[in-house]
Amino acid sequence: MPKISPDRISFRATCLRALAYLLIIAALMEGVMQEAQQFVDVRFSESGFTELTQSFLLLLATGLALSVRVWQRQLPNVALLLVGLLGASFIREQDAWLDTYVFDGAWQTLVTLLVLPVLFVVIRHRRAFVAELESITGTFSFGLFAAGFLTTYAFSRLYGRSELWQAILGDHYLRIIKDAAEEVTELFGYTLLLFAMLELVLLVRRRLAAER
Template identity: 90%
Template sequence: MSNTPPDRISFRATCLRALAYLVIIAALMEGVMQEAQQLDYTQFSESGFTELAQSMLLLLATGLALSVRVWQRQLPNVALLLVGLLGASLIREQDAWLDTYVFDGAWQTLVALLVLPVLFVVIRHRRAFVTELESITGTFSFGLFAAGFLTTYAFSRLYGRSALWQEILGEHYLRAFKNAAEEVTELFGYTLMLFAMLELVLLVRRRLITGR
């Protein structure tokens, strides 16, 4: 059994992950560049690359959080809350499709059906939740998730305000600038949260191996 604390990452592993994450970010931004060069209705729209990439990132992140909860059976309450948060975000990203092809307000209904039971379970087991959360607050996974959460749900909303871009661009203001700023920032936030879920899976595996 290794004496290395499971929450620590070796220098070699850190460098490899940093390289992998940089490649993923570069690939995503190349996709954004290709979308920006499209001069039709798909540019930064619901059917554009950025929106589709956001959904894919959220789908992968939700699946990884679910694996921690179901298959690895670690951090059950924290993992459940992550599934609820990421799953709700995934549903929210499909709002236009759901409102058009299911019924108006479908995404709100689906989010409520997911989030309310999750919150009920987490609140019911709040002591265990706090203990689990405290066990990961000093990890790389938690730091990445916190950064991604703040980027997506705080910074992107403020950075993507129409009023801000109207002040910056003045008479040259176009909604496309505002949409691009907000959507690309969201994309980066979701990318960080996917990285966080990858790190959480690896952390849980290390803890299982070391028995800590």
């Protein structure tokens, strides 16, 4: 009987994942709906459900990436770069709080202190990094990560441009509509990144089990 690759996911597992991820997305969007309807004073602000949830999702995703490197000791260079990217995004989401209660420009300083050492290590071990990356490019985790990355760092930025919404709404333009469009799209992107890290953890566990 041919050995099944640990990178493959069974049909049953795929359906269960799809259902779980759908329920999570539905729950998040219900939270957005409640924010829009009941929390008018803080909706789509730093204190609103959407932005707080973004930070929570990033924190979880960063912790999962860190677990792959530290506890499961797999994909050390790829996992380190993921920790740097997700951790920097988490710090960036705290910019208003850091600028107010620490010092102006604190988030830039913290991001620099995190990202520069990570890039140094990854570049130093670039051949191992490329080999690790090539080993996961065909996996579900990588596909989710690519979708989340493009949604968060490309599409949401372009979709949330003031010029676009001014052109769409004309004289009826309201800043809150632009903010809602950008922040909710960003929330979805961060959700995909969290799913990607969950799938990466599961992938590593399957690979470790297959080696035993």
